[in-house]
Amino acid sequence: MASGKFITFEGIDGAGKSTHIAFVADLLRSRGLTVVTTREPGGTELGESLRAMVLHQKMHLETEALLMFAGRREHLAQVIEPALARGDWVISDRFTDATFAYQGGGRHLSLDKLNALEQWVHPHLQPDLTLLFDVPLEVARARLDAERTLDKFEQEKADFFAATRAEYLRRAAQFPQRFRVIDSTRAIADIQQEIAQLLDAV
Ligand SMILES: Nc1ncnc2c1ncn2[C@@H]1O[C@H](COP(=O)(O)OP(=O)(O)OP(=O)(O)O)[C@@H](O)[C@H]1O
Numbered sequence: 527m528a529s530g531k532f533i534t535f536e537g538i539d540g541a542g543k544s545t546h547i548a549f550v551a552d553l554l555r556s557r558g559l560t561v562v563t564t565r566e567p568g569g570t571e572l573g574e575s576l577r578a579m580v581l582h583q584k585m586h587l588e589t590e591a592l593l594m595f596a597g598r599r600e601h602l603a604q605v606i607e608p609a610l611a612r613g614d615w616v617i618s619d620r621f622t623d624a625t626f627a628y629q630g631g632g633r634h635l636s637l638d639k640l641n642a643l644e645q646w647v648h649p650h651l652q653p654d655l656t657l658l659f660d661v662p663l664e665v666a667r668a669r670l671d672a673e674r675t676l677d678k679f680e681q682e683k684a685d686f687f688a689a690t691r692a693e694y695l696r697r698a699a700q701f702p703q704r705f706r707v708i709d710s711t712r713a714i715a716d717i718q719q720e721i722a723q724l725l726d727a728v
């Protein structure tokens with residue numbers, strides 16, 4: 527059986543990552559691949575319940591990080607690992623890089639603690655490809671303000687998003703073999719052309 531691949535989409539809120547999920551899934555399906563699309567927080571019944579809590583309730587930053595990893599453990603067990611074992615391709619709207627960026631970068635939680643949680647929850651699994659949609663904070667903020675009621679994270683101030691974006695870019699530099707940084711200020715069609723080329727190389 528052809529082996530499935532694990533692709534993650536990352537970026538600060540409003541960067542534009544979710545806009546491209548269906549495009550990538552359709553493109554891969556047109557190549558005869560079986561594709562599972564999913565998201566974090568979420569992806570399972572338990573994960574969606576946790577999502578409602580972490581996006582809308584105030585809590586200690588360590589509680590927040592632990593809930594992200596608790597939901598991820600369930601997501602891996604119920605969705606991601608079985609799909610990859612079947613040879614399916616998995617596209618997840620966010621994964622562990624988001625915890626490093628938001629809880630580590632944005633909230634300044636110790637990266638050592640996050641590394642320990644990552645080692646516990648998925649010691650042997652990393653995405654095959656991580657698309658990091660990168661935009662200046664003002665662009666992301668303008669996109670969010672134009673379209674919806676903001677959740678707990680989206681209401682954070684500019685310095686939170688500056689630190690979150692910086693941690694994403696730091697990780698992209700740390701793991702260049704799996705990260706591809708996409709300039710998400712460009713037109714959607716131009717971005718999708720670049721993504722299609724990147725997928726040819728996976
Ligand atoms: N390249 C682009 N140019 C202009 N507008 C865009 C672009 N990409 C996305 N948008 C618009 O920006 C808004 C936010 O996009 P999207 O929901 O994909 O962002 P996101 O990064 O997934 O945000 P979140 O993580 O908060 O869900 C949407 O209205 C979308 O249509």
Ligand SMILES: Cc1cn([C@H]2C[C@H](O)[C@@H](COP(=O)(O)O)O2)c(=O)[nH]c1=O
Nearest residue numbers: 539566567594620621624625628679680
């Ligand atoms: C996985 C994960 C997510 N977050 C934050 C990032 C976003 O603000 C929300 C999810 O919203 P989206 O519109 O679906 O992208 O949750 C986080 O802080 N830590 C994480 O591990």
